[in-house]
Amino acid sequence: MTNEKIFQMSFSKVYALLIAKVEKKGHTREELDQITCWLTGYRQEEVEIFLVRDITYGDFFRNAPKLNPNRKLITGKICGIRVEEIEDPLMQEIRYLDKLVDELAKGKAMEKILR
Secondary structure, three states: OOHHHHHHOEHHHHHHHHHHHHHHOOOOHHHHHHHHHHHHOOOHHHHHHHHHOOOEHHHHHHOOOOOOHHHHHOOOEEOOEEHHHOOOHHHHHHHHHHHHHHHHHOOOOHHHHOO
């Protein structure tokens, strides 16, 4: 899947998949929301609005009000690629969230996830 295709995906559809992933592993949407807000600087109410608006996944990250500076501490592999080595800045932001969701799904403590 090309980067552009991922960027053009509907935020609400992708987020629904992330919710399903964490709930399948015994975690909650509230935990996912906490991670998402920590990473992007959006408030919970804003995330709720994006779930009913027609916003792309790329625009969700492009328009993030305050990307957390500690996101650069996120390391490791997602889809076989080290997140810290991803060259496309927008794809890297997307993969940071993927990595945090994986950590939550694997049972990592929230205080460690939110570096």
